[in-house]
Amino acid sequence: MTATITAPHTHTVAHPSPMLPKLYTVDGVRQETADTFTLEIKPPTGELCPRFLPGQFNMLYIFGVGEMAISISGDPWWRSSCVHTVRAVGTATKAICNLQPGDTIGVRGPFGTSWPGPELLGKDVVLAAGGIGLAPLRPTIYTILADRNRYGRVNLLYGARTPNDLLYTDELSRWRDRPDFNLAVTVDTADRGWFGNVGVVTTLIPKIQFDPANTVAVICGPEIMMRFTIMELQKRGITSDNIYISMERNMKCAVGLCGHCQLGPEFICKDGPVFRFDHLDGLFGKREL
C-alpha cells in the first residue's frame, strides 16, 4: 500500500504504508532544559531516514503508551539519524523523554506541509520562535545558513520563559557570533546575572531591520504568541501572504482521515501544520475552533 501526502508549499512525499510504524533505535538523548530533551533516533540497519522538509513532523510511538506528533528538528541533509526535540508535558511525551540509547521507538512519517523554501530566496527573513517553537524552525535555520548568500537579512527572534528554558544554547552562541545572522533572544523574566533582553518576543520586532515589502516571516510558538507576533509584523508592513505559521491540534492518524485535528475545512496534519497566514483567514483565533 502506498499513499501520497501532498505538501503544498514544496513537493510531494511518498509513504509506504503511512499507518505502519517503522522501528527506530534511540541513538542519543540530550537534555536541553529541565523538561525538554532532544532525541536522536536511527532507522533500521542499512536504511536512511526518509527525506523531510523543514516544518514537517513524525508520529512517534511509544509502545503501550501512545503516539504523538513531534516536529523534526534536525538538519534536513543529515539522513543517518533523525532528530526530535520533545517537551515532557503529558504521559506520552514523558515516556519519550525517558527513553535511553538502545531503546526502540515506532516512527511514522514525515507528514504535513513545510515552511517556505524557494519563497525565501532573495528575501529578508524574519524567524520568530516562542518556547519549544524553536525546534520546528531549526531545520529552516540550517537550510538558510547552509546557503546564506541566497537570502537577504536574516533575523531570528526567540522568546522563552526564563534563561533556563532556552533551547540549543551552544548553537545560539554560534549563531550569535555570525555577522550575517541577527539573533535576538528575550525571556519573560530573569534573575540578576542575565545580561540579555527581558520582555515578550513581540518587543523585539520594532528593533530589527528588514524591508517589509521584501520580507517573509515564519512564526512558530504558542498560538497566542503567534497572534501577537503577527500583529506586530503587520504593523511594520509585512502582509498576510508573506507570513507563515505552524498550527497545533490533536493529531492522531496524520493523514487526514480521522478528523481529530480538523480546523474548519482544514486538517492540520495534512493541510498543515504550516499554513500561509492568509489561507487561514477567519479560522485563526476563532473561538469556536
Next chain:
Amino acid sequence: MDGYETILAELHFLKGMEKEHLEAIADCAAYVRFQKGQFLFREGEFAHRFYMISSGKVALEIFTPGRGPVTVETIEDGEVLGWSWLFEPYRWHFDALALTDITAVGFDGLCLRGKCDANHDLGYDMVTRFSQVITARLQATRLALLDVYSSQPDMPIVSKG
C-alpha cells in the same frame, strides 16, 4: 542643552515634535553616562528624571523576598526609561540597573512638568507620547502574564516538539 533641538528631533520618541516644543524641552535635557553596574534609580526614590537611552541596556528590577532582584524588563537603545516623574507621587516603582555602560539623554522632570504646566500644548504632546509607550508596555506585560510558555500537562496536543 542649548542648540540640541536637532539632536532631540532625531530621537524616535520625539519624532515629529514641533520645533517650539523641542526648544522648550531641550532646556531640561542633559547628556548623562552611567557605568555598568550603576543604578540609574532605585525603588522608592523621588522620580525627578526620565531618560532616552542612546546606547546600552538597562534592567528594570524588583526585589522579591526569597528570590532577590528579578528583572521584569530591559530597556535599550532608542527607548524611553521612566514615567514616574510625570505622575504623583513621583516615586520610582522599580530599580534601574545598568547592564552595560550607558549613554543617554536625561530630562529633568521638575523642569519639564513646569514647561508642560505653562504650555498645555506641550503637555498634551508629552502625555500623548508617553501614553503610547505606556500602552505598548502594558500590552507586553499582559502577554507576559499569560505565561504562554508554561507547561500545560492536560493539553493533549503536541506537534511542536
